[in-house]
Amino acid sequence: xxxxxxxxxxxxxxxxxxxxxxxxxxxxxxxxxxxxxxxxxxxxxxxxxxxxxxxxxxxxxxxxxxxxxxxxxxxxxxxxxxxxxxxxxxxxxxxxxxxxxxxxxxxxxxxxxxxxxxxxxxxxxxxxxxxxxxxxxxxxxxxxxxxxxxxxxxxxxxxxxxxxxxxxxxxxxxxxxxxxxxxxxxxxxxxxxxxxxxxxxxxxxxxxxxxxxxxxxxxxxxxxxxxxxxxxxxxxxxxxxxxxxxxxxxxxxxxxx
Amino acid sequence: xxxxxxxxxxxxxxxxxxxxxxxxxxxxxxxxxxxxxxxxxxxxxxxxxxxxxxxxxxxxxxxxxxxxxxxxxxxxxxxxxxxxxxxxxxxxxxxxxxxxxxxxxxxxxxxxxxxxxxxxxxxxxxxxxxxxxxxxxxxxxxxxx
Numbered sequence: 001x002x003x004x005x006x007x008x009x010x011x012x013x014x015x016x017x018x019x020x021x022x023x024x025x026x027x028x029x030x031x032x033x034x035x036x037x038x039x040x041x042x043x044x045x046x047x048x049x050x051x052x053x054x055x056x057x058x059x060x061x062x063x064x065x066x067x068x069x070x071x072x073x074x075x076x077x078x079x080x081x082x083x084x085x086x087x088x089x090x091x092x093x094x095x096x097x098x099x100x101x102x103x104x105x106x107x108x109x110x111x112x113x114x115x116x117x118x119x120x121x122x123x124x125x126x127x128x129x130x131x132x133x134x135x136x137x138x139x140x141x142x143x144x145x146x147x148x149x150x151x152x153x154x155x156x157x158x159x160x161x162x163x164x165x166x167x168x169x170x171x172x173x174x175x176x177x178x179x180x181x182x183x184x185x186x187x188x189x190x191x192x193x194x195x196x197x198x199x200x201x202x203x204x205x206x207x208x209x210x211x212x213x214x215x216x217x218x219x220x221x222x223x224x225x226x227x228x229x230x231x232x233x234x235x236x237x238x239x240x241x242x243x244x245x246x247x248x249x250x251x252x253x254x255x256x257x
Numbered sequence: 258x259x260x261x262x263x264x265x266x267x268x269x270x271x272x273x274x275x276x277x278x279x280x281x282x283x284x285x286x287x288x289x290x291x292x293x294x295x296x297x298x299x300x301x302x303x304x305x306x307x308x309x310x311x312x313x314x315x316x317x318x319x320x321x322x323x324x325x326x327x328x329x330x331x332x333x334x335x336x337x338x339x340x341x342x343x344x345x346x347x348x349x350x351x352x353x354x355x356x357x358x359x360x361x362x363x364x365x366x367x368x369x370x371x372x373x374x375x376x377x378x379x380x381x382x383x384x385x386x387x388x389x390x391x392x393x394x395x396x397x398x399x400x401x402x
Contacts, residue, residue, distance in 0.1 A: 006294065049295050056279045076286035078295030090291055114277055122321060137324040145325055154324055155317025162320075188284065198281070228277045234285040 003081045004045035006030065006062045007072040007232065008091065008098050011039045016067025023049060023058045033084055035091035038098055041066060042087060045080045067232035069104045073098060074232040105236060107203050109181060111229035113213065115173055115195040117166065121222035126161040133157050166194035169223055174199075176216040179239055181210040185235035194223075198235035206230060 009016070011034050011175055021027035023045035032042045041062060044084050049055060059077050059189050066072040081087045091098065136154045140146030146255065173195050178184055181199035188196065201209045210227075283297065 005289075008287070039272050051295060051297050053275075053279070056282050057275075060278060074282075074286045076284070076288050076294070077282045078297070079287075079289060079292045080295060081292045084289065090289055110281075112277060114283060123327060125325070127327065133324075137321075137327065138399065140321065141325050146321070151321035152317045154313060155320035158320040158324060159316055163305075185285075187280070226277055231278065231281065234281040237285075237287040 001083065002045040003042045003084050003087055004028075004049070005075050005079045005081060005087060006041040006043075006059060007066060007074045007121060008102075009041065009066060009070065009072040010099075010102055011037055013039065013066070013070040013072070015066070017041065017065035017193075019061055020062055020065055021058065022062050023055045025054065025060055033088050033091070035088040036095055038091045038095055040091055041072070042081075042084065049078070049080070051078060063232045067109070067230070071102050071108075072232050073101055073105070073237050074234050076234075080091070101237060105200070105233045108200050108233060109203055109206065109230035110198050110233045110235055111181075111201055111206075111209060111213075111227060112187070112198045112231065112235075113173070113177065113195065113228075114193045114226045115169070115223045116193045117162070117169070118222050118224055120163055122165055123158070125165060125222060126158060130157075130161055131142050135159060140193050169220060172220060173216050173223065173225070176219065177209070177212050180205065180212045183236060189237070195222075200236045201230075216226040 006022065016032050016039060017030050018032050020030045022030045022043035024043070028043040028046060030041055030043050033042055056077055063072060063074045067074075081090075127137065133154070136150070136157065140150050140154055143150075145151070174184070174197060177197070177199055181201050183200040185198040185200070186196070187198060199209065213225065213227050217223070288294070
């Protein structure tokens with residue numbers, strides 16, 4: 001029977017989610033495998049596990065439960081070991097590394113911030129700040145919309161201005177939030193957002209981080225800022241020791257705080 | 258620990274909170290080379306319509322249309338929070354990478370402005386929030402370890 005792994009934590013963790021429902025349909029109960037000072041949160045791995053929404057949520061829920069009570073190193077979704085023994089073997093073999101990570105991330109949580117423009121607002125911004133675009137738009141309007149080429153010309157200028165504004169706003173946003181975080185991890189770029197950044201925040205000062213988010217929302221009202229957290233530190237666990245440290249996305253210089 | 262779960266928004270199947278979190282579950286977190294990872298091929302959650310938005314003629318035309326509809330008289334001051342920061346923000350310059358996201362912009366902008374014109378133009382709410390769903394991007398499918 002292969003073994004599904006949710007995360008790694010310390011045996012001293014005060015609220016191991018033993019028995020909580022994990023992946024599978026019906027969901028399989030979470031078990032705890034102990035090895036030295038470390039514990040792995042696992043369940044049996046269901047046959048034919050697929051990355052379906054309910055499975056992803058189950059994974060996240062187990063980690064949420066565990067993360068609420070103490071530090072846990074979350075596994076990426078879908079890690080399956082041949083059996084329980086190979087899980088404990090890895091814990092033993094890499095104990096030092098995981099213990100170091102648990103110490104570094106102790107009492108810290110991840111907040112993920114995504115932002116995009118409120119489009120009408122950003123367009124106003126662009127028009128307001130760019131007389132050339134304004135003039136061109138006005139000229140087009142007067143001539144009943146403008147020729148195909150004029151439209152392309154205008155659209156291209158607007159697109160470039162909006163894009164520049166996205167980059168600028170992403171930096172401004174990060175400038176407001178970064179001082180309240182111990183570490184920052186920039187997520188993959190996508191067309192759905194202009195910023196996708198995770199922040200590692202001490203539990204004790206999470207309130208200050210949240211205030212900074214509110215401040216950013218107020219200062220940048222043309223942005224829609226989405227905040228998710230507190231989450232287990234998905235973006236700050238680093239790859240295993242088999243991979244070079246620091247190869248994780250973004251800066252993971254967490255130890256400092 | 259509260260995870261903001263799916264906030265089902267009105268039409269269009271966007272549950273941004275859910276996607277925002279699951280993106281992390283799928284893309285980040287600890288990977289142990291000794292273990293197998295479930296194949297992410299055909300992943301359900303990623304079937305979000307990925308709007309490929311590149312600087313394209315289509316995009317330009319939509320922007321141009323949006324501008325034509327834009328009521329300049331209403332001006333930026335009428336728009337929620339459009340601000341004095343204009344000057345301040347533009348000063349900070351625009352170097353660096355941009356995170357190109359013109360897609361949804363182009364589409365919703367025109368809606369926004371249509372609404373703006375139909376409404377009296379002054380009391381408009383920004384209820385036409387961007388509907389652009391994030392593309393948890395197809396490239397992720399290739400990223401599995």
